Amino acid sequence: MTTPAVAYYRVSTQKQGQSGLGLEAQQAAVLAYARSKGLELVAEVTEVETGTRKRRRPQLEAALDQTRRLGGVLLIAKLDRLARNVAVVASLMESGVRFVAVDMPEADNLTIHVMAAVAEREAQLISARTKAALAARKARGLKLGKPENLTAEAQRRGAEASKQRAVHDMRTVAAYAGALRSQGLTLRAIAAQLEQHGFQTRKGGPWHAVQVKRILERQVS
Numbered sequence: 001m002t003t004p005a006v007a008y009y010r011v012s013t014q015k016q017g018q019s020g021l022g023l024e025a026q027q028a029a030v031l032a033y034a035r036s037k038g039l040e041l042v043a044e045v046t047e048v049e050t051g052t053r054k055r056r057r058p059q060l061e062a063a064l065d066q067t068r069r070l071g072g073v074l075l076i077a078k079l080d081r082l083a084r085n086v087a088v089v090a091s092l093m094e095s096g097v098r099f100v101a102v103d104m105p106e107a108d109n110l111t112i113h114v115m116a117a118v119a120e121r122e123a124q125l126i127s128a129r130t131k132a133a134l135a136a137r138k139a140r141g142l143k144l145g146k147p148e149n150l151t152a153e154a155q156r157r158g159a160e161a162s163k164q165r166a167v168h169d170m171r172t173v174a175a176y177a178g179a180l181r182s183q184g185l186t187l188r189a190i191a192a193q194l195e196q197h198g199f200q201t202r203k204g205g206p207w208h209a210v211q212v213k214r215i216l217e218r219q220v221s
Contacts, residue, residue, distance in 0.1 A: 004072035026077030
C-alpha cells in the first residue's frame with residue numbers, strides 16, 4: 001500500500017506567491033523525493049507569509065491536520081523555509097505528524113531545533129545591531145547612507161562588527177556540525193552537508209574533514 005504524502009511550500013510575499021517565484025523549485029524537489037520513496041502526493045499546500053504574520057501559519061496547520069487524517073507524511077521542500085522560528089518548529093514537532101525536509105531528509109528533531117534556535121537568534125542579533133547602528137548615527141547628527149559620513153572611527157567599528165559576525169557565524173556552524181556529529185555522521189559527511197547548505201569557511205573556501213574536526217574540538221574546549 002502506498003503511503004500518502006502532503007506537500008507544504010512557503011513563499012515570503014504575496015507577489016512571490018502569485019508569480020510562482022521559488023515555488024516551482026520547491027514543487028520539483030518534493031515531487032522528486034516522493035517518487036524516489038514511493039510516496040503518493042495527494043495534496044499540496046502553499047503558505048504565503050508576510051512580514052505581519054510570522055508566528056502563526058494557518059496553511060501549515062491545515063497541512064498538519066490533513067496529513068494526520070491521512071496517516072501519511074508531510075513533505076517540506078526546504079528546511080530553511082521553516083526552521084527560522086523556534087515556536088513554529090516546536091509546534092510542528094509536538095503535532096505528532098511524521099514530516100521530512102526533502103533537502104535534508106537525514107535531519108532529526110535535534111538538528112532541526114538547533115537550526116531553528118540559531119536562525120532565530122541570528123535574526124534577533126541582526127535586527128538589534130541594525131537598530132543600534134541607526135540610532136547611533138542619528139544621535140551624532142549624521143545622515144544615513146552617505147559614504148562621506150564614514151569616519152575612521154566608524155570604519156573601525158564596522159570592521160569590529162564584521163569580526164563579531166564572523167565569530168557568530170562559526171558558532172552557528174559549530175552548533176550545526178555538532179548536531180550532525182551526534183547523529184553519527186563522519187567528518188567528511190558533515191563537511192559535505194556544510195557545503196550543500198551554504199555554510200562558509202572563514203576564508204570562503206570549501207569544507208574538508210580536518211576543518212570540521214577543528215571546529216568540533218573548539219566547541220568542546
